Amino acid sequence: MNFRKGDKIYLQGSPADAIYLIQSGKVKMTVVSTGGKEAVIGMLAARNFLGEGALVGQTIRVSTATAIAPTTLFRIEKKAMARALLTQPNLSEKLIAALLVRNIDLEEDLCDQLFNHSEKRLARVLLKLARLPQHVGDEDAMMPMLSHETLAEMVGTTRSRITYFMNKFRTMGLINYNGELTIRMELLTDLVLHD
Numbered sequence: 001m002n003f004r005k006g007d008k009i010y011l012q013g014s015p016a017d018a019i020y021l022i023q024s025g026k027v028k029m030t031v032v033s034t035g036g037k038e039a040v041i042g043m044l045a046a047r048n049f050l051g052e053g054a055l056v057g058q059t060i061r062v063s064t065a066t067a068i069a070p071t072t073l074f075r076i077e078k079k080a081m082a083r084a085l086l087t088q089p090n091l092s093e094k095l096i097a098a099l100l101v102r103n104i105d106l107e108e109d110l111c112d113q114l115f116n117h118s119e120k121r122l123a124r125v126l127l128k129l130a131r132l133p134q135h136v137g138d139e140d141a142m143m144p145m146l147s148h149e150t151l152a153e154m155v156g157t158t159r160s161r162i163t164y165f166m167n168k169f170r171t172m173g174l175i176n177y178n179g180e181l182t183i184r185m186e187l188l189t190d191l192v193l194h195d
Helices: 052-056 078-087 089-115 118-130 148-155 159-171 185-193
Strands: 008-010 018-024 026-032 038-045 064-067 071-077 140-144 175-178 180-184
Touching: 018 052, 018 078, 038 148, 052 078, 071 078, 078 089, 089 118, 118 140, 118 148, 118 159, 118 180, 118 185, 148 159, 159 175, 180 185
Parallel strands: none
Antiparallel strands: 008 064, 018 071, 026 038, 026 064, 140 180, 175 180
16 A cells, blocks of 8 residues: 555544555554544554554554655555464564564653653654664664654654754754754764763
8 A cells, every 4th residue: 555645544543454564654653632632652664563453352543643754555454464473473573573662662752751851852752763764874864854743742742842952952963954854863862861
């Protein structure tokens, strides 16, 4: 399946009848509270699964998946995936590994929300985005600029705080943006590791 930037892959509350594997592109995962507040709960890139809750009895989607770049996915029906996991140990290992990595990321995100101030949380989010597969090993990672609104949703703060910190990071030489965002990996990592 091919999606353009901004296309919804599935919506929160829709039937959970398949699992997806990202072949290329990027997907933003969001949830909306009953009060209407939206939160970004993840950014996924190539070789990540999404919608895996369908495999464990989830009948409706608990999040919305949106393509944030041109994206190609493999859609696998729930029953077909369950059969494949039983008969293909290699696929089972890859799915388990992907889920364990995602679980570790979620635990780190929770600790980050509980114990770190918004400036450090923003630095960590930028580093996570820079470590998506296409940037592995790069000293400086370049990527399309995300809106400050999206970054605020990911960090759990206001857009104005994100703007303040992004300007501060640029002044400090940790990032640069001119149409694209350049993240100076080593310098930003130092900020995260040392207060």
